[in-house]
Amino acid sequence: MNLILWRHAEAEEVAATDLGRALTTRGRKQAQNVAKWLRTRLPDDAVILASPAVRTIQTAETLSDQYRVVRELAPNASARDVLDAAGWPNGIAETVVIVGHQPTLGHVAAKLLGDSDASWPLKKAGLWWIASRERNGDEQAVLRAAMTPDLV
Template structure:
């Protein structure tokens, strides 16, 4: 199974008085989302299932990739637990790749858990971490296939 974690691009700061779920992307965030979406369009398998948090900033991020082929999942809202995300995507049993557009700290905690990291893990705004689960010699393994930052494309 492939699990692609895409953190939403740069959004308006939370301290500007907006409800957290209604914070939009900044102009820089729109550019980040566009850059990363271009990379994803070249690399995602056609049968990738796309799931996003209900937050405006995640929906605006995913709209740079697709206008219709995604599903808003309330369980992926800010502060979702790693276990909730893994349950929603059916890790590691899903037969199709899954792209999740979400938030810190959840995405970093998922990467940390799956990769067996001892220290905390933070995924930069707009970045993608692509994880792959396989079985070798009867044992499950997680491979980090790619890490992309929009500023490095």
């Protein structure tokens, strides 16, 4: 399975609710640039899951109009919530893109790649592409790519 953890792009600081915060002009550009990079590498059957926050939905929409909003991916979700939504390590699909938030995505990456309870930092609109594999009977997580909007 391929699990892509994609943090939402830059969002406005203030809105009526946290879930209502929209992307800034800069955030839209960040998301579009990373989506362009990602789109050329994703299989057609990739499943895209987004938090119910406006900023994550807007980020996902730069990649595709085929995404699902998953309430359990809202801000302050747990790493377990993300892994369950994606079906890690076998996957609800061969490739799952999670469009979500910090520090949750950092917790997922640290858990899978470092066997740690820490939260690794991830820039806005940045992503980690993690693959599951089996080696000698052991499940492993392998980093396939890390991307930030300033590298695209």
